[in-house]
Amino acid sequence: MRELSLHILDLVQNSIEANATTVKLEVIEDRSDDRLIIRVTDNGRGMDEKIRQLVIDPFITTRTTRRIGLGLPLMEMSSKRCDGYLHIDSVPGQGTTVEAMYRHSHLDRPPLGNMVETIKTILVANSELHFTYHHSVNGRTFSISSLELHDILGDVPLSHPDVLGWLHDYLTVNIANLYGGV
Amino acid sequence: MKTVEDLKRLREQLQGQNRLRHEGGTEIIVGMGTCGIAAGARQVMTAVLDEIASRKLEDVKVRQTGCIGMCEREVLLDVARPGEQRITYGRVTPADVPKIIEEHVINGRIVEAMVVGRVDI
Numbered sequence: 001m002r003e004l005s006l007h008i009l010d011l012v013q014n015s016i017e018a019n020a021t022t023v024k025l026e027v028i029e030d031r032s033d034d035r036l037i038i039r040v041t042d043n044g045r046g047m048d049e050k051i052r053q054l055v056i057d058p059f060i061t062t063r064t065t066r067r068i069g070l071g072l073p074l075m076e077m078s079s080k081r082c083d084g085y086l087h088i089d090s091v092p093g094q095g096t097t098v099e100a101m102y103r104h105s106h107l108d109r110p111p112l113g114n115m116v117e118t119i120k121t122i123l124v125a126n127s128e129l130h131f132t133y134h135h136s137v138n139g140r141t142f143s144i145s146s147l148e149l150h151d152i153l154g155d156v157p158l159s160h161p162d163v164l165g166w167l168h169d170y171l172t173v174n175i176a177n178l179y180g181g182v
Numbered sequence: 183m184k185t186v187e188d189l190k191r192l193r194e195q196l197q198g199q200n201r202l203r204h205e206g207g208t209e210i211i212v213g214m215g216t217c218g219i220a221a222g223a224r225q226v227m228t229a230v231l232d233e234i235a236s237r238k239l240e241d242v243k244v245r246q247t248g249c250i251g252m253c254e255r256e257v258l259l260d261v262a263r264p265g266e267q268r269i270t271y272g273r274v275t276p277a278d279v280p281k282i283i284e285e286h287v288i289n290g291r292i293v294e295a296m297v298v299g300r301v302d303i
Contacts, residue, residue, distance in 0.1 A: 006219050013214045017248050071216040114224075121227045125212065125246035152189050156196050159244050163196075164235040166189050173184050 001074065003113025004038060004102075010071040011040040011098055012122050012131075018044025018096065022130040025122075027112070029104060029137045035084075036102045036109065043095040052090050075100055082106035116171045123149070123167065124158050137178040144171070207241035208287050213258035215249030221256035222275065229279035230259075242287060255298050261286050262303065272298030 001007055008025065015023045020042035028037040047055065058073035076086035084101040102109045119133055123146055132145040149158060156163060212218070212227045227246070234242055252258060255272035261282065262268040269292055271282060278296065285291045 001220060006224060009214065009224055010216050010219050013216075013219075013246070013248060016246075071219075074216075117224055117228045120231060121214075121224055121246065124231060125214070125227065125244050127243075127245075149189070152186065153193055154197070156193055157243070159231075159234060159242065160196065160240060161235045161238045162192055163189070164231055166192055168231075168235075169184050170186075170189070 001078075002110060004036075004110050005113035005115050005118040007071070007075045007078070007100070008038060008040070008115075009118050009121060010075070011038075014071065014098075015040060015042035015044050015096070016126060016129065018042065018046070020044035020095065021128070023122075023132075025131070025133045027115070027133075027135040029112075029135075031104060031138050034104045036104045036112075037099060038101075039097065039099040041095065041097045046092040046094050046096050047088075047090040048092050052088050055088065056086065072098070078102075078108075078110060082109045115175050116168065119144070119171055120164075120167055124164065127158060135175065135178060140178050142174045142178055144174075207243050208264065209243045209245060209260075209262040210287065211245045211247050211260040211262070213248070213250065213256055214246040215253070215256075217249050217253035218256045218258065223257045225276045226257045226259060226274050226279060229276035230283070233279055233283045237283065237288070239283075239287070252298065258298070263287070263290060266290075266303070268301040268303055269297055270299035270301070271296045 012023055012025065022043045024041040026039040055072050056076050058070055072086065079086050079100045079102050083103040083106055086098065086100045088096065088098050090096040115135070122131055130147055132143065134141065134143045153163065158167065210230055212223050212230065214223050230244060233239070250258070252272065257274045259271045259274045259282065260268055261271070269286065271293065274296065282293055285293050
């Protein structure tokens with residue numbers, strides 16, 4: 001995948017397919033230690049050690065025994081190519097954390113890409129999901145949570161056309177501000 | 183339109199209009215498995231949300247789903263109008279979205295040339 005933001009969408013879909021009701025996404029960019037970390041933590045059904053080792057091996061996969069697909073092997077390959085790693089921590093019945101690290105300045109590192117559309121998609125297309133997003137760039141931070149939005153909106157859905165307009169502008173401005181503004 | 187305060191004001195306006203519908207709306211579902219994402223599902227979703235915003239469609243619900251085994255026909259987009267068959271469109275691109283929204287979601291006419299599946303509800 002050409003953008004890390006597409007891998008992020010894929011990780012969150014994995015969490016949803018594991019029946020997660022809460023998903024936390026953290027994106028941490030730090031030029032001082034030259035790292036870009038993507039971490040997705042969910043409260044889905046989790047995996048035992050055997051499955052955990054299988055999910056990053058593209059050659060042992062069979063779709064009937066595994067619902068994960070090629071997303072994790074692809075992301076592991078792209079992170080390793082950039083002096084990074086992909087780690088999976090999982091406790092059956094409690095949830096899973098996937099953390100991918102990329103050398104920020106590595107020439108092969110895919111761009112983060114369009115985070116606005118990734119976050120908008122996750123929020124609007126999964127109205128029941130408790131989703132939080134924290135993004136920090138060299139100490140500047142931005143956070144948004146679906147609970148906070150639903151508290152404000154009450155019974156107005158996030159897919160209301162005017163709310164979609166607000167969400168687009170809000171995400172665009174705040175994510176751009178992380179990099180010094182538009 | 184850029185702060186949380188703006189959202190609170192927006193909510194007050196919308197509540198005052200008292201014309202929100204929560205049940206019985208049309209549902210649009212986009213396949214967001216790895217296969218769908220690799221084929222451009224997020225761009226299709228963006229096009230759907232843009233159409234909802236620009237055409238002011240208030241009774242459309244949007245949802246994502248995983249891989250359903252038709253990976254070679256991704257991006258898959260389903261339209262389910264209340265009381266009608268759920269229609270699956272295949273190989274959808276962002277350019278196809280305005281037509282599907284206008285013909286099927288708004289006017290109830292299925293875009294037959296793009297249909298790859300139908301499910302009775």
